Amino acid sequence: MSERKPSLAARPSVARRVGAGATASDYILETTGLVKEFKGFVAVSGVDLKVRRGEIHALIGPNGAGKTTCFNLLTKFLEPTRGTIRFNGTDITGEPPQRIARRGIVRSFQISAVFPHLTVLDNIRIALQQKLGTSFHFWKSERSLDRLNDRAMELLTAVGLERHAAMVAIEMPYGRKRVLEIATTLALDPELMLLDEPTQGMGHEDVDRIMQLIKQVAAKRSILMVEHNMKVVAGISDTITVLARGAVLAEGNYATVAADPQVIEAYMGSEASELASLPQAHHHPPSPLSVEAGDFGVLRPATGAVR
Numbered sequence: 001m002s003e004r005k006p007s008l009a010a011r012p013s014v015a016r017r018v019g020a021g022a023t024a025s026d027y028i029l030e031t032t033g034l035v036k037e038f039k040g041f042v043a044v045s046g047v048d049l050k051v052r053r054g055e056i057h058a059l060i061g062p063n064g065a066g067k068t069t070c071f072n073l074l075t076k077f078l079e080p081t082r083g084t085i086r087f088n089g090t091d092i093t094g095e096p097p098q099r100i101a102r103r104g105i106v107r108s109f110q111i112s113a114v115f116p117h118l119t120v121l122d123n124i125r126i127a128l129q130q131k132l133g134t135s136f137h138f139w140k141s142e143r144s145l146d147r148l149n150d151r152a153m154e155l156l157t158a159v160g161l162e163r164h165a166a167m168v169a170i171e172m173p174y175g176r177k178r179v180l181e182i183a184t185t186l187a188l189d190p191e192l193m194l195l196d197e198p199t200q201g202m203g204h205e206d207v208d209r210i211m212q213l214i215k216q217v218a219a220k221r222s223i224l225m226v227e228h229n230m231k232v233v234a235g236i237s238d239t240i241t242v243l244a245r246g247a248v249l250a251e252g253n254y255a256t257v258a259a260d261p262q263v264i265e266a267y268m269g270s271e272a273s274e275l276a277s278l279p280q281a282h283h284h285p286p287s288p289l290s291v292e293a294g295d296f297g298v299l300r301p302a303t304g305a306v307r
């Protein structure tokens with residue numbers, strides 16, 4: 001408790017924030033009353049989620065809160081039981097996954113989505129081909145292949161993998177594989193990028209690299225991410241939605257949700273083990289929401305709470 005790190009929440013992050021008077025068109029994604037039931041078990045329970053255009057929006061909450069299920073609903077990997085999903089103002093609830101991906105909602109898949117025995121460059125080329133389509137005409141021209149290669153190298157350079165282009169994916173260290181995974185997602189040029197635990201299982205350096213990368217790619221798009229590492233959440237999120245038992249428990253910037261007694265309680269109740277198991281967790285038993293404590297950073301019991 002005594003040696004608290006400087007508050008990451010105080011960073012001047014928020015040039016992009018729209019402010020309280022946001023209108024509907026400021027939101028790239030809006031869900032209304034989103035529900036997912038599994039044989040009577042309600043995994044997602046009436047979620048209203050609004051993602052502002054250009055923001056990095058974090059979805060956090062204890063294990064089993066429904067975060068991944070939410071993602072699966074947004075990409076239509078799962079069919080919602082009830083509720084609506086709007087993207088850029090259009091109701092996309094009834095659309096199939098491919099259509100939604102084509103609209104620009106793309107989820108970065110878990111590491112298995114990278115073809116392990118292909119080179120880094122080929123992985124990117126495949127993703128780019130997916131984006132461009134595989135029309136006959138496209139393949140007729142050598143020049144379009146060259147352009148594909150140029151674009152692939154450009155992308156690799158943007159994420160700092162250019163020197164590893166010829167490497168077989170599986171031979172890269174874990175952190176770089178995750179970067180490659182993000183790069184293959186970027187190749188699809190998503191307007192809204194969904195990241196499910198992008199820093200999972202990473203050490204400090206890789207976490208920092210991914211944080212920078214997310215910030216960098218967010219300059220041109222909106223990002224919704226599930227993230228457990230509170231250093232990352234505090235460091236780069238503009239808005240945070242806290243889910244618990246399938247419902248929204250709190251929402252706001254980091255300082256706001258960190259000071260919310262319900263959030264603290266939710267993490268106390270079921271999360272101590274999860275927090276303690278974070279890569280950066282410290283030896284002493286963490287106060288559930290303190291930065292040091294497995295990075296729940298500034299999230300500590302607030303005395304003069306905000307609400």
Ligand SMILES: Nc1ncnc2c1ncn2[C@@H]1O[C@H](COP(=O)(O)OP(=O)(O)O)[C@@H](O)[C@H]1O
Nearest residue numbers: 038041043061062063064065066067068069070
């Ligand atoms: N396909 C499924 N069938 C039944 N229950 C599921 C299914 N997927 C998720 N659940 C349940 O829904 C709840 C939310 O899960 P999940 O969205 O994975 O949570 P989180 O990602 O926040 O940890 C959990 O209780 C989980 O067991």
Ligand SMILES: [Mg+2]
Nearest residue numbers: 067068069226
């Ligand atoms: Mg999950």
